[in-house]
Structure formats: C-alpha cells, structure tokens
Amino acid sequence: MTTTEDKLESLFAKVRTLPKARQELAVEALSEIADEETYRLSDEERAVLDPALARAQRGQFAPDGEVDEVLNKPWP
Numbered sequence: 001m002t003t004t005e006d007k008l009e010s011l012f013a014k015v016r017t018l019p020k021a022r023q024e025l026a027v028e029a030l031s032e033i034a035d036e037e038t039y040r041l042s043d044e045e046r047a048v049l050d051p052a053l054a055r056a057q058r059g060q061f062a063p064d065g066e067v068d069e070v071l072n073k074p075w076p
Contacts, residue, residue: 015026032039041049055061
C-alpha cells in the first residue's frame with residue numbers, strides 16, 4: 001500500500017526534473033498550503049469572486065451543457 005509520504009516523495013522527485021520556472025510554481029503552491037495563516041484575498045481577487053459568489057447564492061449556475069462543453073474541451 002502506498003502511503004501519503006511515499007506519494008509525496010514520488011511527486012518531489014518528479015518536480016525536481018521540471019524546468020526551474022515550473023519548480024518555482026510548485027514551491028509557491030506548497031508554501032501557501034503549508035502556511036498556517038489564512039489566505040487573504042486581495043481587493044482585485046475579491047472583485048472577481050464576489051459577483052460569482054452572489055450568483056451562486058441566488059442559485060444561478062451555468063447550464064449543464066455549458067459546463068460539459070468547458071470540461072470536455074481538449075487541452076492546448
């Protein structure tokens with residue numbers, strides 16, 4: 001059975017083979033996850049998310065067809 005620690009070690013090994021720019025992104029992401037402080041949205045992030053949250057609270061969601069179209073698009 002593969003443990004979480006084994007999975008982490010495997011991922012770390014893969015990340016070490018990536019180009020430096022991608023490694024820096026991984027470090028950034030893991031640093032944020034490991035940081036015990038609560039993430040605070042910037043004013044710019046909040047301006048983007050608040051309207052979407054308001055729509056969700058009103059029950060206004062994208063139709064299933066639109067969601068399927070986005071999820072089934074091939075990656076470039």
